[in-house]
Amino acid sequence: MDHFEHRAGVLHCEDVPLDRIAQAVGTPAYVYSTATMVRHARVMQGAVAGCGTGDPLVAYAVKANPNAAVLKVLCEAGLGADVVSIGEYRRARAAGIAPERIVFSGVGKTEAEMAEALAGGLLQFNAESMEEARMLSAVASEQGRVAPVGFRINPDVSAGTHAKITTGTADNKFGIAAAGAMTAYAEAATLPGLKVQGITVHIGSQLVSLDPLQAAFRRVGELIGALRAQGHDIGIADLGGGLGVPHGPGQPEPPSPEAYGAMVRQVTADWHTRLLFEPGRLIVGNAGVLLTRVVRVKPGVRAPWLIVDAGMNDLMRPALYDAYHRIEAVRPSGKRATVNVVGPVCESGDTFAMDREMDDVAAGDLIVFRTAGAYGATLANSYNSRPLTPEVLVDGDRWAVVRQRIDVDSLAAVAEPEWR
Numbered sequence: 001m002d003h004f005e006h007r008a009g010v011l012h013c014e015d016v017p018l019d020r021i022a023q024a025v026g027t028p029a030y031v032y033s034t035a036t037m038v039r040h041a042r043v044m045q046g047a048v049a050g051c052g053t054g055d056p057l058v059a060y061a062v063k064a065n066p067n068a069a070v071l072k073v074l075c076e077a078g079l080g081a082d083v084v085s086i087g088e089y090r091r092a093r094a095a096g097i098a099p100e101r102i103v104f105s106g107v108g109k110t111e112a113e114m115a116e117a118l119a120g121g122l123l124q125f126n127a128e129s130m131e132e133a134r135m136l137s138a139v140a141s142e143q144g145r146v147a148p149v150g151f152r153i154n155p156d157v158s159a160g161t162h163a164k165i166t167t168g169t170a171d172n173k174f175g176i177a178a179a180g181a182m183t184a185y186a187e188a189a190t191l192p193g194l195k196v197q198g199i200t201v202h203i204g205s206q207l208v209s210l211d212p213l214q215a216a217f218r219r220v221g222e223l224i225g226a227l228r229a230q231g232h233d234i235g236i237a238d239l240g241g242g243l244g245v246p247h248g249p250g251q252p253e254p255p256s257p258e259a260y261g262a263m264v265r266q267v268t269a270d271w272h273t274r275l276l277f278e279p280g281r282l283i284v285g286n287a288g289v290l291l292t293r294v295v296r297v298k299p300g301v302r303a304p305w306l307i308v309d310a311g312m313n314d315l316m317r318p319a320l321y322d323a324y325h326r327i328e329a330v331r332p333s334g335k336r337a338t339v340n341v342v343g344p345v346c347e348s349g350d351t352f353a354m355d356r357e358m359d360d361v362a363a364g365d366l367i368v369f370r371t372a373g374a375y376g377a378t379l380a381n382s383y384n385s386r387p388l389t390p391e392v393l394v395d396g397d398r399w400a401v402v403r404q405r406i407d408v409d410s411l412a413a414v415a416e417p418e419w420r
């Protein structure tokens with residue numbers, strides 16, 4: 001459920017009509033609903049409540065939407081953070097997320113990133129290779145500290161999602177192969193700078209079936225048993241993120257968080273570990289829209305081209321993953337039309353939808369791309385010298401710009417080169 005709905009013929013985000021925001025801020029602009037984010041956080045927390053030993057931790061995957069105001073809302077809603085760079089670590093901390101609620105994932109952590117996160121404090125590094133674990137041990141020893149660590153297992157399970165957002169097969173760079181896990185833990189246990197305490201898995205994103213998740217978790221469960229038999233003290237199992245969100249009618253319906261929680265409860269019943277979760281999209285995906293204006297409608301051979309003022313640089317997901325985003329008029333007339341929706345960027349990939357049946361709109365009208373709260377603004381860039389899209393947060397009947405539009409002048413401003 002989200003808080004975007006038509007009232008008196010105008011699409012609102014909570015109590016704010018979207019045309020009011022467009023008028024004040026201009027387009028394109030991302031608009032987020034606080035109530036929706038908070039609701040999703042509660043739903044996820046509720047779905048996994050009581051799973052595992054101790055309190056489960058829902059560590060929001062910051063990469064989905066790292067906006068400072070968004071992180072603050074989620075911190076207040078009780079979420080921790082899954083970060084993949086020191087930039088994300090700093091943002092999480094700046095938003096108030098406590099160190100003991102932060103896990104650090106990613107295959108390419110540098111020495112400097114490890115050193116800063118370790119000194120600042122965190123719950124766990126999720127190590128993705130033995131090479132990384134050795135480096136982490138050295139960094140920790142240098143600081144006279146011991147780094148809490150879990151290995152990310154690559155279970156070689158196909159997530160059944162788009163190839164570019166699958167992470168748990170042998171062809172993906174992530175984690176260590178399950179077959180090599182025992183050797184890795186054995187060596188890690190001998191390294192002076194490490195406290196080996198956990199195990200983690202994340203097999204992909206926008207998953208619409210529980211089966212691959214269940215298969216991956218079973219693999220983790222087997223390893224926990226085998227590792228304990230070898231004397232390793234595994235107290236934390238981090239089950240990653242990946243649960244898909246509904247994109248609208250005609251699109252694959254993902255399992256509910258409740259069904260996910262029930263599956264987790266069943267699979268992990270005899271693990272006796274604390275459980276961590278790293279949802280990103282589930283929390284913010286349907287809490288955001290990209291608000292854009294129709295520049296013009298150009299006749300096409302098969303269907304008219306609806307050219308909008310947002311481009312692939314503002315919302316990359318259709319170009320990158322052939323992603324579907326529901327498109328709605330802010331003031332629907334009730335009439336429908338079949339069109340191709342494209343941006344102004346000079347690439348054919350700058351296509352949001354082909355042959356899409358949607359609200360009939362004309363030049364000057366406002367439309368939204370739904371489900372744009374996750375992996376939207378954070379992936380945006382300024383290709384074609386287009387400004388960086390602003391972000392707006394709505395909370396009830398008030399709203400605020402939480403990232404200014406970065407205009408072309410500032411993007412283009414270069415000091416005189418300092419030749420060396």
Ligand code: LLP
Binds near residue numbers: 204242317
């Ligand atoms: N944990 C780890 C280690 C991850 O790599 C990711 C996402 C997550 C958690 C959160 O996954 P989620 O719950 O959001 O599915 N840009 C792509 C998605 C890339 C996901 C990368 N990793 C998209 O727009 O679909």
